[in-house]
Amino acid sequence: MMKDFKLEIASKISEVTQIKKEEIYEYIEIPKDANMGDYAFPCFRLAKELKKAPQIIAQEIKEKIDFTKTAIENVEVAGGYLNFTISKIEIAKAVLEEIEDKKENYGKSDIGKGKTILVEYSSPNIAKPFHIGHLRTTLIGRALYNMYKALGYNTIGINHLGDYGTQFGKLIEGYKRWGQEYNIEENPIEELTKIYIRINELCKNDENVLEDCRENFRKLEQGDAYCVELWERFREVSLKEFYRIYDLLDVKFDSLNGEAFYSDKTDEIIEILEKTGKLIESEGAKIIDLEDKKMPPCIICKSNGSTIYATRDLAAILYRARTYDFDKCLYVVAYEQNLHFKQVFEVAKLLGISEKCQQGLEHVSYGMVHLKDGKMSTREGNVIRVEDLLKESIARVGEIIEEKNPNFTEKEKQDIATKVGIGAVIFNDLSGNRIKDEIFDWDTMLNFNGETGPYIQYTYVRTNSVLKKVGYLPNIKEINFEKLLDKEAVEVLKLLYGYTNIIEEATNKNEPSIIARFLIDLSKAFSSFYNENKIVTEDKAVQDARIYLTYATNLVLKQAAALLGINMPEKM
Numbered sequence: 167m168m169k170d171f172k173l174e175i176a177s178k179i180s181e182v183t184q185i186k187k188e189e190i191y192e193y194i195e196i197p198k199d200a201n202m203g204d205y206a207f208p209c210f211r212l213a214k215e216l217k218k219a220p221q222i223i224a225q226e227i228k229e230k231i232d233f234t235k236t237a238i239e240n241v242e243v244a245g246g247y248l249n250f251t252i253s254k255i256e257i258a259k260a261v262l263e264e265i266e267d268k269k270e271n272y273g274k275s276d277i278g279k280g281k282t283i284l285v286e287y288s289s290p291n292i293a294k295p296f297h298i299g300h301l302r303t304t305l306i307g308r309a310l311y312n313m314y315k316a317l318g319y320n321t322i323g324i325n326h327l328g329d330y331g332t333q334f335g336k337l338i339e340g341y342k343r344w345g346q347e348y349n350i351e352e353n354p355i356e357e358l359t360k361i362y363i364r365i366n367e368l369c370k371n372d373e374n375v376l377e378d379c380r381e382n383f384r385k386l387e388q389g390d391a392y393c394v395e396l397w398e399r400f401r402e403v404s405l406k407e408f409y410r411i412y413d414l415l416d417v418k419f420d421s422l423n424g425e426a427f428y429s430d431k432t433d434e435i436i437e438i439l440e441k442t443g444k445l446i447e448s449e450g451a452k453i454i455d456l457e458d459k460k461m462p463p464c465i466i467c468k469s470n471g472s473t474i475y476a477t478r479d480l481a482a483i484l485y486r487a488r489t490y491d492f493d494k495c496l497y498v499v500a501y502e503q504n505l506h507f508k509q510v511f512e513v514a515k516l517l518g519i520s521e522k523c524q525q526g527l528e529h530v531s532y533g534m535v536h537l538k539d540g541k542m543s544t545r546e547g548n549v550i551r552v553e554d555l556l557k558e559s560i561a562r563v564g565e566i567i568e569e570k571n572p573n574f575t576e577k578e579k580q581d582i583a584t585k586v587g588i589g590a591v592i593f594n595d596l597s598g599n600r601i602k603d604e605i606f607d608w609d610t611m612l613n614f615n616g617e618t619g620p621y622i623q624y625t626y627v628r629t630n631s632v633l634k635k636v637g638y639l640p641n642i643k644e645i646n647f648e649k650l651l652d653k654e655a656v657e658v659l660k661l662l663y664g665y666t667n668i669i670e671e672a673t674n675k676n677e678p679s680i681i682a683r684f685l686i687d688l689s690k691a692f693s694s695f696y697n698e699n700k701i702v703t704e705d706k707a708v709q710d711a712r713i714y715l716t717y718a719t720n721l722v723l724k725q726a727a728a729l730l731g732i733n734m735p736e737k738m
């Protein structure tokens with residue numbers, strides 16, 4: 167374990183105040199202004215108990231603390247705070263020795279050991295376009311998955327495919343009538359969407375057709391061979407198309423159990439709810455009234471007997487509680503579905519699942535994507551095909567690389583364009599607070615000098631070329647940490663030191679943007695360090711220390727980016 171300076175401070179304060187060190191540990195803050203020291207202990211809470219002014223308490227603690235033989239270098243009273251400064255050498259030593267020891271695992275921990283987290287993400291509807299909102303859930307969800315894993319949680323990634331519902335009755339009907347006219351193998355989603363629009367038109371004018379569609383869905387539910395075969399085919403061709411996107415993004419799932427998987431598990435939900443006496447008839451439908459929770463009722467069963475989206479979500483909760491006994495089940499879904507999840511989580515309390523599972527249900531919502539200019543390659547209307555968007559990003563970066571590095575081989579150029587093009591999209595998506603709407607603008611996200619994916623990758627590549635140029639990695643035992651006391655080096659070291667906390671905070675808040683922010687801060691700090699200092703110099707001790715810091719930055723940049731799903735090019 168890396169030395170925890172906060173804990174050292176807490177122990178010292180505890181010695182002189184007799185307050186438990188765990189309690190003090192909780193109170194200690196990191197001041198926003200670095201001039202105020204590295205840690206601050208607010209004495210306000212003690213004022214009441216000790217019947218003294220906070221400043222006086224701070225002064226008294228300061229006088230009693232003996233911080234010789236500790237990493238604490240200085241203690242100051244400022245208002246009701248005690249500000250602590252940690253020795254820069256101690257920070258450098260703690261961080262770099264830990265990085266030497268843990269390498270790729272630096273910053274990771276096992277605080278989640280024994281706990282199970284389900285992360286549900288992506289979950290597109292088959293036979294419908296994978297739109298930009300699905301891109302967000304895919305990227306946020308994958309990042310959360312990686313983050314929980316890094317903290318030792320047993321993490322399970324679920325793609326809750328929208329592969330069921332009455333619309334499949336319509337699709338089957340449309341296919342029966344005009345299937346031959348459409349090139350479904352070539353362009354499954356586009357073609358199936360056309361069929362769907364066409365059959366919907368027909369249904370509007372012809373009640374008999376609509377009845378046929380309903381009949382198809384009933385047959386599908388009952389396992390009719392023809393209907394099931396068609397449905398399976400729609401699912402398969404859609405998945406094939408989705409996987410072109412997932413492969414580009416390098417996204418994986420542990421489970422593809424979607425809505426259809428739960429279609430035979432909804433009867434039990436109705437039975438359970440019926441037994442609670444809370445399932446009531448309303449206009450032929452079966453509903454759970456949620457008026458006392460100030461919500462519209464949750465429909466469980468429509469008047470024609472078929473279940474709906476919410477019923478399948480309830481079945482999924484019961485199944486997941488039984489199968490995984492999860493500590494948390496996170497739903498990464500756009501905020502449009504806020505009400506849906508509130509209703510479903512409320513009804514889930516009636517299913518007899520454990521208190522733990524009930525409490526663990528959490529909707530991780532996110533904002534919409536706006537386009538800055540309308541000139542993005544779209545095919546039909548305003549639907550942006552995510553695959554086109556990713557390819558366009560790769561192509562745009564390809565042009566930049568071609569201009570910058572015409573001498574790279576074709577293979578190298580392609581590899582860089584893919585990593586940087588995809589990385590730019592991912593970073594753009596994850597860099598803002600997830601609940602805020604996102605602005606999609608090519609120029610901003612591909613700016614190599616902005617707060618972007620390419621900027622981080624470029625910084626990483628810079629660390630790589632330094633390491634390659636010097637051609638050796640000094641032995642940590644021979645590093646003189648006093649050579650890293652310049653302002654820029656200290657800034658890098660402090661950021662590296664805080665990395666573990668960053669992962670924890672980001673995970674507690676389900677907020678990948680905290681890691682994105684860290685990546686920018688670290689990249690900027692390293693750039694200043696690099697610009698202000700010669701890494702290769704006559705003084706071997708200085709050079710070694712700086713090389714080691716470069717190596718540490720290189721390692722952490724790569725690992726932190728990987729948490730977000732961003733791959734680093736080795737050169738660019």
Ligand code: ARG
Nearest residue numbers: 289290291326327328479499
């Ligand atoms: N398939 C849905 C959609 O595309 C999202 C599913 C979200 N997950 C859930 N368990 N309801 O809008």
